[in-house]
Amino acid sequence: MLTCADATRLMARRADGDRLAVDEEARLDTHLAGCAGCRDALAGQRAVADRLRSRPPERLSPGFHAALAKRLDGEAGLLGLADWRAWTIRVAPAAAALVLAALYAASGPASSAISLEEWAVINAGTASEASLLWNAEVTPDSVLQEMLGVDTAPAEGQDDGR
Amino acid sequence: MDPDRRLVDAAAAGDRDAFDELVRRHQGAIAGLARSLTAGSADAEDIAQEVFVRAWRGLRGFRGDSAFRTWLHQIAINVVRSHHGRLARLRRYLVAPATDDEEGMDPIEAAPDRLDMEEGVLRRDAIDKALAALPDDLRVAVVLRDVQGLEYREIADVLGIPLGTVESRIFRGRQRLRPLLEPLRAKP
Numbered sequence: 032m033l034t035c036a037d038a039t040r041l042m043a044r045r046a047d048g049d050r051l052a053v054d055e056e057a058r059l060d061t062h063l064a065g066c067a068g069c070r071d072a073l074a075g076q077r078a079v080a081d082r083l084r085s086r087p088p089e090r091l092s093p094g095f096h097a098a099l100a101k102r103l104d105g106e107a108g109l110l111g112l113a114d115w116r117a118w119t120i121r122v123a124p125a126a127a128a129l130v131l132a133a134l135y136a137a138s139g140p141a142s143s144a145i146s147l148e149e150w151a152v153i154n155a156g157t158a159s160e161a162s163l164l165w166n167a168e169v170t171p172d173s174v175l176q177e178m179l180g181v182d183t184a185p186a187e188g189q190d191d192g193r
Numbered sequence: 194m195d196p197d198r199r200l201v202d203a204a205a206a207g208d209r210d211a212f213d214e215l216v217r218r219h220q221g222a223i224a225g226l227a228r229s230l231t232a233g234s235a236d237a238e239d240i241a242q243e244v245f246v247r248a249w250r251g252l253r254g255f256r257g258d259s260a261f262r263t264w265l266h267q268i269a270i271n272v273v274r275s276h277h278g279r280l281a282r283l284r285r286y287l288v289a290p291a292t293d294d295e296e297g298m299d300p301i302e303a304a305p306d307r308l309d310m311e312e313g314v315l316r317r318d319a320i321d322k323a324l325a326a327l328p329d330d331l332r333v334a335v336v337l338r339d340v341q342g343l344e345y346r347e348i349a350d351v352l353g354i355p356l357g358t359v360e361s362r363i364f365r366g367r368q369r370l371r372p373l374l375e376p377l378r379a380k381p
Binding site: 039040041042043044046047049072075076078079080082083084085086087088089091092095096098099100102103106 | 212213216220221222224225228229237238241242245246249250313314316317320321335336338339340342345357360361363364365367368370371374375377
């Protein structure tokens, strides 16, 4: 025999039209037939559920999607940091510059009292090659001239053809 | 089979269009849940946004043990609880305690007199205020069932409690709501 306390557990689902186990259905029906209080409680469960289900659906403000999209775009940027392949390629040039600077600092003027230009000479090969790195007036022609080891400047006193 | 599975897989692989579609499918329910659990608070849309942002962040780790809808509701319940916690802390510092009169106010009567507003909005406000009168555990269970339409088993999964506890909370929550919602005309 079902008590009122036992019946409450089943009544919420009965009110929702959920199918109970066959023996539960029979026991609840027997209890309800003899218990006015539980019949009233069951009616109350249905009434409340009906009213709650009549709650109108939410209407979102017009700016909801744009605001959410903006936040998600920001998240995409943050999550992008976790993609090491993408950001290592982006920072590679800066990293290379830092490595060169570190190498210079380690073996440069502080330790051997040479200038940056001298250090570049040591590490670049010849003074003429290195000078290209530091000469503000270097042009593509002068680079070619250095590489070929020829002097393309007009000889002194040579007619320019006129 | 989770009806959102295909979109979830695509979104987890970084497809924003797929995630946007998931948002479209669930935004109404999640915003409604947020508003129901925060007494119609104006923060409901912010909460809903936070839910989707957290879902986007966590999607790669979502294993699909439960339906996407269930998982999303779990996130929403956590966000709402965090929101309540923040508000409670703020109130402790900034706001004077409510008077006895305010605490005992009938939530339906407490709804502002806005006869010019459409009936649907008034009805929603009245329901949200009645729900606000419930203790948190009963309110969440009732809202998930009667407002959100989740199955009993889903609610048990969302809240991590036994099925019998869900049944009991819903029964007790509805009993407490009965006198509060009686003035509200039943919809045909």
